[in-house]
Amino acid sequence: MDIRITAAPFDPNAECAAFAADRADAGALVSFVGLCRQETAGRAVTGLTIDHYEGFTQTQIARLAADVARRYRVPDLLVIHRIGPILPGEAIVLVAALSTHRGDAFEAVKVLMDYLKTDAPLWKKETGPDGARWVEPRQDDRLRRAALENQA
Amino acid sequence: MQLVFLGKFGELAPKGLASPTLPDDVRTLADLKDWIAGQAPVLGKAMALTTTRVAVNQALVHDLSRPVRAGDEIAFLPPMSGG
Numbered sequence: 001m002d003i004r005i006t007a008a009p010f011d012p013n014a015e016c017a018a019f020a021a022d023r024a025d026a027g028a029l030v031s032f033v034g035l036c037r038q039e040t041a042g043r044a045v046t047g048l049t050i051d052h053y054e055g056f057t058q059t060q061i062a063r064l065a066a067d068v069a070r071r072y073r074v075p076d077l078l079v080i081h082r083i084g085p086i087l088p089g090e091a092i093v094l095v096a097a098l099s100t101h102r103g104d105a106f107e108a109v110k111v112l113m114d115y116l117k118t119d120a121p122l123w124k125k126e127t128g129p130d131g132a133r134w135v136e137p138r139q140d141d142r143l144r145r146a147a148l149e150n151q152a
Numbered sequence: 153m154q155l156v157f158l159g160k161f162g163e164l165a166p167k168g169l170a171s172p173t174l175p176d177d178v179r180t181l182a183d184l185k186d187w188i189a190g191q192a193p194v195l196g197k198a199m200a201l202t203t204t205r206v207a208v209n210q211a212l213v214h215d216l217s218r219p220v221r222a223g224d225e226i227a228f229l230p231p232m233s234g235g
Contacts, residue, residue: 122234123159134160135233
């Protein structure tokens with residue numbers, strides 16, 4: 001399990017390659033990369049800033065990842081999440097799972113991303129030509145989170 | 153005691169609130185929230201209008217009747233928006 005919170009830009013492809021290196025035991029690598037968009041709901045976005053809670057953010061994400069790894073029998077997960085200022089086109093988050101078969105890896109990545117949206121102690125602020133605004137969790141993210149709770 | 157205000161709460165919290173001197177009648181987390189609202193009404197209103205989670209010494213606490221202690225690190229968290 002590799003959980004990283006970083007203020008520095010990272011290369012998701014290089015990180016995935018390193019994660020899967022020397023893992024001939026795994027038959028599937030599934031990854032998701034969340035990118036900073038240049039517009040949202042018709043508004044231009046010139047950048048994002050992500051606030052975090054030193055120490056707590058890392059331990060909470062590690063806890064969520066451990067829970068997902070156990071539920072979906074995924075032996076290894078990688079999470080890299082940016083904090084601080086981020087520019088359009090840059091990766092915000094990478095979640096990757098290695099497992100024996102693809103089904104568990106797909107599910108683990110999807111569910112962990114759902115949890116990161118609502119339960120990772122991170123706070124996004126979007127900046128655009130009209131100023132800055134804090135991003136509120138989306139209703140569909142909340143509903144997905146509630147559905148996960150019902151399955152657990 | 154250290155108070156930590158995250159996300160939009162951090163922008164609304166006056167600097168002096170990070171290491172507050174609390175009156176004796178602030179005994180619980182609920183008392184502390186009320187006291188903060190009195191000290192910083194704009195912040196208090198923002199905390200009342202949304203789902204505010206509280207962490208004490210880096211663990212989420214749901215029962216606001218928990219007593220506050222001198223060495224506590226108490227954080228106020230607005231709804232999270234990671235990913």
